[in-house]
Amino acid sequence: MSEAIEQLKEALSFSPENIPLRLHLADMMLKETLLEEAGNQYNEVLKKDYGNAKARKGLASVYYRQKKYSTAIIVFEELWKENELAWDEMVLFVRCLVKENSLDEAVDVYKKILSINPSFTDPDLDAVLRSHAAGNMNEDFEFDDEDDDAFGFDDNTSSRQNFFMEKPDIRFEDVGGMEKVKNEIALKIIQPLKNPDLYKAFGKKIGGGILLYGPPGCGKTYLARATAGEINAGFINIGLHDILDMWMGNSEKNLHAVFEYARKNAPCVIFFDEVDALGASRSDLRQSSMRHVINQFLAELDGAASKNDGILVLAATNAPWSVDSAFRRPGRFDRIIFVDPPDEKGRAEILKQHLKNKPVDVIDVNAISKITEGYSGADIQALVDIATELKLQDSLQKGTVERITTKDLQRAVKQHKATTSEWFNTARNYALYANESGLYDEILKYLKIKK
Amino acid sequence: MIGENRHIERARLLLQQGRIKDAEKEISYALQEDPNDDEAMLVLAECKVDTKQYSDAIALLNQSIHIDPYNDRPFYLLGFAYYQQDNFKDAIINLNQAISLNPYHAAYFGLYAYIFLEQRNFKAALEKANEGLAVNAEELTCLNARSQALFRLKNNDEAYETIKEALSIDPDNAFTHTNYGWHFLERGKHKQAREHFREALRIEPTMGRARQGLKESLKANVPPYRWLLMFSLWLSTKSRAARFGIIIALWLGVRLATSASSSAGMQTLAYVLMGLYLAFVVFSWIGNSLANLYLSFHKEGKYALTQNEKFNSRAVGAAIFGSIVLFVLMLTSSSKEQQEGWLIDAVIVFSLAMPLSQLEYPFSFQARKVSSWFPALLIVAGLAAFVSSFVSADAFSALSLIYLVAFVIFTWTGSFKSGK
Numbered sequence: 001m002s003e004a005i006e007q008l009k010e011a012l013s014f015s016p017e018n019i020p021l022r023l024h025l026a027d028m029m030l031k032e033t034l035l036e037e038a039g040n041q042y043n044e045v046l047k048k049d050y051g052n053a054k055a056r057k058g059l060a061s062v063y064y065r066q067k068k069y070s071t072a073i074i075v076f077e078e079l080w081k082e083n084e085l086a087w088d089e090m091v092l093f094v095r096c097l098v099k100e101n102s103l104d105e106a107v108d109v110y111k112k113i114l115s116i117n118p119s120f121t122d123p124d125l126d127a128v129l130r131s132h133a134a135g136n137m138n139e140d141f142e143f144d145d146e147d148d149d150a151f152g153f154d155d156n157t158s159s160r161q162n163f164f165m166e167k168p169d170i171r172f173e174d175v176g177g178m179e180k181v182k183n184e185i186a187l188k189i190i191q192p193l194k195n196p197d198l199y200k201a202f203g204k205k206i207g208g209g210i211l212l213y214g215p216p217g218c219g220k221t222y223l224a225r226a227t228a229g230e231i232n233a234g235f236i237n238i239g240l241h242d243i244l245d246m247w248m249g250n251s252e253k254n255l256h257a258v259f260e261y262a263r264k265n266a267p268c269v270i271f272f273d274e275v276d277a278l279g280a281s282r283s284d285l286r287q288s289s290m291r292h293v294i295n296q297f298l299a300e301l302d303g304a305a306s307k308n309d310g311i312l313v314l315a316a317t318n319a320p321w322s323v324d325s326a327f328r329r330p331g332r333f334d335r336i337i338f339v340d341p342p343d344e345k346g347r348a349e350i351l352k353q354h355l356k357n358k359p360v361d362v363i364d365v366n367a368i369s370k371i372t373e374g375y376s377g378a379d380i381q382a383l384v385d386i387a388t389e390l391k392l393q394d395s396l397q398k399g400t401v402e403r404i405t406t407k408d409l410q411r412a413v414k415q416h417k418a419t420t421s422e423w424f425n426t427a428r429n430y431a432l433y434a435n436e437s438g439l440y441d442e443i444l445k446y447l448k449i450k451k
Numbered sequence: 452m453i454g455e456n457r458h459i460e461r462a463r464l465l466l467q468q469g470r471i472k473d474a475e476k477e478i479s480y481a482l483q484e485d486p487n488d489d490e491a492m493l494v495l496a497e498c499k500v501d502t503k504q505y506s507d508a509i510a511l512l513n514q515s516i517h518i519d520p521y522n523d524r525p526f527y528l529l530g531f532a533y534y535q536q537d538n539f540k541d542a543i544i545n546l547n548q549a550i551s552l553n554p555y556h557a558a559y560f561g562l563y564a565y566i567f568l569e570q571r572n573f574k575a576a577l578e579k580a581n582e583g584l585a586v587n588a589e590e591l592t593c594l595n596a597r598s599q600a601l602f603r604l605k606n607n608d609e610a611y612e613t614i615k616e617a618l619s620i621d622p623d624n625a626f627t628h629t630n631y632g633w634h635f636l637e638r639g640k641h642k643q644a645r646e647h648f649r650e651a652l653r654i655e656p657t658m659g660r661a662r663q664g665l666k667e668s669l670k671a672n673v674p675p676y677r678w679l680l681m682f683s684l685w686l687s688t689k690s691r692a693a694r695f696g697i698i699i700a701l702w703l704g705v706r707l708a709t710s711a712s713s714s715a716g717m718q719t720l721a722y723v724l725m726g727l728y729l730a731f732v733v734f735s736w737i738g739n740s741l742a743n744l745y746l747s748f749h750k751e752g753k754y755a756l757t758q759n760e761k762f763n764s765r766a767v768g769a770a771i772f773g774s775i776v777l778f779v780l781m782l783t784s785s786s787k788e789q790q791e792g793w794l795i796d797a798v799i800v801f802s803l804a805m806p807l808s809q810l811e812y813p814f815s816f817q818a819r820k821v822s823s824w825f826p827a828l829l830i831v832a833g834l835a836a837f838v839s840s841f842v843s844a845d846a847f848s849a850l851s852l853i854y855l856v857a858f859v860i861f862t863w864t865g866s867f868k869s870g871k
Contacts, residue, residue, distance in 0.1 A: 086483065116480055118457070240473065244461050277468055321656075322468065426657055432754055433652035433662075449754060 005029060019049050026058055035062050053084045061092065069096040080109070087116050098128050107164065115241040165236050165265065168229040175219065175226050176353060177346025181337055185210060185227055188335050189312050193231055193267065209301065209313035209332060211275070213320040214339035215423035217378025220316035223339065224271040227314065233267035240274040246293050247277075255293070259300040259311070266310030275315035276322035294324055301332045318423065320439070321430045338442035341376050341420050344369050350377050351409075354384040359391070361403040368409050374418040386412035456481050462494050471498050489518040493525055505532040523552035527559055539566050557583040561592025568599055571690055576600040589620045595630050602634060603688065625655035632664045637684040641671035662755060669752040670742035679738045701728075733805070736865070740767035740808040762812035767804045774801035796840055799854070803833045806861060829857050 008025040012018065026041035039062040045055040056075050063072035076093040079085050085093060090113050097106035110129050113120060172182050188210060192199045212220045221237070228235035236258060246255055262268040272278070278297055301313060315333060317323055327333050342350055347369035355363060372380065387408040394402040428447055431440035444450035458481035465474035475498050481491040492515040499508035509532050512525045526549035533542035543566060550559050560583025567576035577600040583593035594617040601610035614634075617627045628651035635644035645668040651661035671677040686694055705728040713721040734741075743764035746752035756764075774797045781793035806826035814827070836850040 087480070116458075241461070244464050247464055248457070248460055277464075277470070319469075428754075429652075429656035429662070433649070433656040434654075436653075 002032065005032065005034075017048065019045055019052070022048075023052075023054050023058070026055070030058060030061060030065075033065070035066055038062050039066075053079065053082075057084070057086075057089055060089070064092050064096060069099045072096045073100060073102070087113065090116075091120075091122070094125060094129075098125060103129065111164065115239070118241070118245055165234045165261070165268070167232075168225040168235050170222075170226045170229045172226050172230050174229075175223055176349035177342050178219065178223065178339070181212070181223065181339055184335065184337055185223070189227065190231055193310075193312075209315060210335045210337060211320070211323070211327070211333035212314065212316040212337050212339050213318070215341060215376060215420035215427075216318050217376035217419060218339050218341050219377050220339050221271070221273060222377075224269065224314045224316065227312070228269035228271075231267055231269075231312075233269050233310075233312070234262070234265050236262060236268065236270045238270065238272045240277055243272070243274065243277045255296050255300060259308075260306070262311045263306060263308070267312070268310065269312045269314060272313070272315040274317060275327070276317040276319045278324065278327075294326065298326060298332065301327075321434065336439070338446070340442075340446050341374055341418075342380075344373075347372055347375060347380060350380050351384070354381050355404070358384070358388060359401050359403045361405045363404070363409065364406045367406060368413070371410070371413055372418070374420050374424075376418070376420050379416065379418055379420070382416050383409055383412040386415055456484070456488065456491070458484070459488070459491050459494055462491075462498075466494060466497055466501070469501075471501055474498050487518060489515040489522070492518075493522075493528075496525065496528060500528060500532060503535070505535050508532045521552060523549045523556065523559075526552065527556070527562070530559075530562060534562060534566055534569075537569075539570060542566055555586055557587035557590035558592050559583070560586065561590060561596055564593060564596035564600065568596060568603075571603075571688070573600045573603040577604065591617055591621060591624055591627060594620070595627055599630065599634075623654050625651040625658050625661060628654070629658065629661040629664060632661070632668065633684075636664065636667055636671065637681065637688075639671075639677055639681050641668045641677060644668040644671075666746065666752065666755045669749055669755070670739075670746055673742055673745055675734060676738050676742040676745075679735060683735075736805045736862075737767050737771075737808045740764045740804075741771075744768045759812045763808050763810065766807040766810065770800055770804035770807055774798070774804075792840065795851075796837060799833055799837050799840075799851070802858060803830060805858075805865075806830050806833070809865070825861060829854070829861050832857055 005025065005028050008021070008028065012021055012025060015021065022041055022045050026038045026045065029035075029038035029041060039059060042055045042059040042062065045052055046059070049055070056079055060072045060075040060079070063069070063075065073093070073096045076085065076089070076096060079089070080093060090109055094106050094109045094113060097103070097109065107129055110125060172186075175182065192204070212223065214220065225235055225237075238258060242254075258270060262270050278294060301308075313333075315327075316339075320336070323333075328336065344366075348365045351365050351368055355365075368383075372383070375383075384404075387404050390408055390411070391402045391404050424443075424447065427440070427443050428449075431443040431447070432449070435441070435444070441450060458477050462474045462477040462481065465471075465477060475495065478491050478495045478498070481488060482495070485491070492511045496508045496511040496515065499505070499511060509529060512529045512532070515525045516522070516529075526545045530542045530546035530549060533539070533545065543563070546559060546563050546566070549556075550563075553559075560579050564576045564579040564583065567573070567579060576596060580593045580597035580600060583590055584597065587593075594613055598610045598613040598617070601607070601613060614627070614631055617624070618631075621627070628647040632644045632647035632651065635641070635647065645665065648661050648665035648668055651658060652665060655661065667680060671680055686697065689697065705724060709721040709724050712718075712724065740760075740763045743756060743760045744767065747756055747761060747764060777793050777797035777800060781790050781797060784790050784793060806829040809826045810830070811823045811826075832850070832854045836847065836854045839846040839850045
């Protein structure tokens with residue numbers, strides 16, 4: 001083997017600019033645990049080809065093996081942000097983070113790892129991260145594992161829950177704008193919890209969920225999290241992948257487990273992101289036995305088997321038209337709220353928020369918010385990112401810190417168009433042609449088609 | 452599904468739910484694990500087909516077939532992708548392969564029938580649809596293709612029977628309603644058509660063909676446009692050669708009729724014939740924009756118009772209004788010279804309506820297509836001629852000549868384009 005390395009070295013001496021060759025050599029050295037030499041080669045590649053992702057990955061692996069975890073984290077973090085990390089590299093990354101005790105970030109990465117490969121387990125990681133995220137939830141629960149073999153997964157993995165409970169520390173006041181939506185949530189969810197007797201006196205039933213819908217990137221998830229923070233409740237986020245996995249076999253039980261866990265840890269907000277994924281298109285349902293997942297969900301919502309005191313169910317979707325109509329019956333998601341893109345004032349606030357802690361010149365926030373009609377919160381963040389990148393390049397070239405100006409943001413506006421328009425194109429058709437019982441009146445109002 | 456890759460399984464679910472982007476992402480994980488997984492390629496190809504990226508889909512499908520040549524589905528999808536690209540020869544080759552691998556899939560015959568419909572081979576289309584229905588008597592693509600073929604073969608009773616059957620099997624099928632709607636439009640029954648388009652859109656609000664149909668059915672409220680629509684829908688059922696033939700025969704017929712009637716001493720009849728023909732030609736250019744102008748005042752229709760259509764309809768309306776004003780000026784002026792001047796101006800402004808109806812909006816200066824910048828150039832020339840008529844006679848005669856030549860080129864190339 002080391003003979004091969006010698007040969008590669010020799011070949012490289014004839015063509016020192018050959019980057020693939022040098023990377024190959026470095027990879028070989030890494031395999032042979034010639035860590036220092038491998039590191040040198042990767043660094044050499046980076047000198048010749050700045051930013052080469054393969055070399056950075058290799059370098060991070062070298063640091064990891066040399067137990068220089070904090071250095072490895074710096075490299076991994078960059079790659080993580082650029083979405084360059086492959087799955088096994090994410091595992092290395094999360095291990096580094098655990099070693100350095102950056103548990104919050106580790107949970108994020110770990111979630112991603114599990115979303116790609118839900119059957120992954122690692123005793124060390126599980127011990128630290130799952131309990132960090134969800135208290136001692138794994139011990140709370142006895143699972144009935146009988147049928148799990150049928151699905152071809154390992155017992156241990158199928159019974160393991162992939163949901164995490166957190167205690168959000170953001171509150172309504174941290175959410176810019178959205179006054180109307182906040183009021184509705186307060187009336188429907190928060191006040192009943194604070195004044196149960198008053199609601200009882202007026203004969204108003206407590207319970208039922210709220211369905212938030214609207215274009216992507218307008219803060220539905222953030223709002224749900226803030227709702228939990230507002231009432232100091234736990235927050236369980238059930239994402240698209242969790243929902244999909246419920247379709248794939250073993251999982252009415254998992255759904256039940258989520259609700260049971262929430263009941264034991266009340267008050268608790270369960271948030272179903274992209275809830276439309278729970279109801280596949282009608283034609284598929286007709287022939288399939290998949291209906292049971294929906295039925296289980298409805299039974300849990302109704303609190304058929306156990307009471308739902310202290311549990312709040314929030315759901316969000318970009319495609320309300322795909323949400324099973326059974327979800328909208330009274331007592332279930334009987335309040336449907338349209339979360340529209342931020343208005344001019346809201347945009348200004350969001351912009352200020354994102355510009356905080358960045359080197360900025362005097363910025364005419366209002367001028368920017370005026371020309372960004374229809375931009376979502378995520379779009380505004382993208383604007384700031386683009387402007388930051390521009391200035392970073394400038395600063396590197398000039399060797400001084402160049403501040404972000406209004407002009408940079410205006411340039412960014414030209415580059416990045418509102419992503420909500422695609423959504424509204426679709427939504428408009430639904431609102432115009434399939435607006436049964438006035439479900440989409442708010443979309444029509446937003447589009448100024450209806451007053 | 453035991454043993455199937457979890458990513459592929461998830462991607463399939465996402466695809467079913469119409470979350471194409473999420474499905475593509477999920478499939479990329481599967482392909483990272485095994486770049487030669489033909490199932491993963493197949494799912495990715497279906498994503499590409501759903502997003503109309505047919506060339507990408509074709510490349511993936513060929514790869515997938517290379518790995519597993521005994522799976523019928525990729526051949527069918529290939530056939531579909533080629534059909535969408537109007538490459539009927541390759542579509543048929545692949546469809547035959549799919550059917551030979553699996554002759555029990557009625558939808559394959561349905562697609563086959565649609566290819567024959569496109570090729571105006573209505574008998575063969577009917578045969579293929581019937582073959583498919585022999586496999587599965589409730590297959591909707593086959594039923595739809597069958598009814599269309601029957602209509603073309605003038606077997607209306609059976610055609611209506613077939614459509615009724617399709618609707619009774621699945622009353623919530625937007626595709627069937629849309630087909631039915633277009634059929635009624637072709638027959639000039641715009642009110643019945645409208646009901647079916649509305650129903651289709653209630654079921655599937657994003658269906659472009661149904662939206663287009665609803666728009667046309669509303670515009671058909673205006674009788675001359677209704678006739679024009681019927682004529683162009685009828686024309687579209689003919690082969691390309693036949694369409695050219697009809698357009699040229701129409702022109703020759705009018706020429707012959709006018710010269711015959713004028714030589715027989717019936718000058719008035721010749722003028723009337725020529726006038727009617729000209730009115731028809733002009734209306735075939737600007738009729739759509741005028742109908743759109745009507746639609747922009749319609750309660751329901753105004754939201755269906757695109758930006759471009761709104762712009763065209765207003766511009767055409769403005770040109771016609773302008774020419775009327777100039778015509779009135781002509782009538783009120785006293786000297787013959789002045790009258791002549793106003794009349795020429797009125798004609799120029801009116802003629803501007805034709806390129807205005809074709810102008811693309813919003814304007815793009817990068818457009819390399821002749822069809823997008825030629826109308827703009829023509830409008831500039833026309834306006835220049837119009838303005839110069841107030842300034843200098845010499846400039847006017849030069850500019851109006853340029854405009855006239857460009858205008859003739861424009862109308863002739865335009866007529867040929869619409870013949871295609």
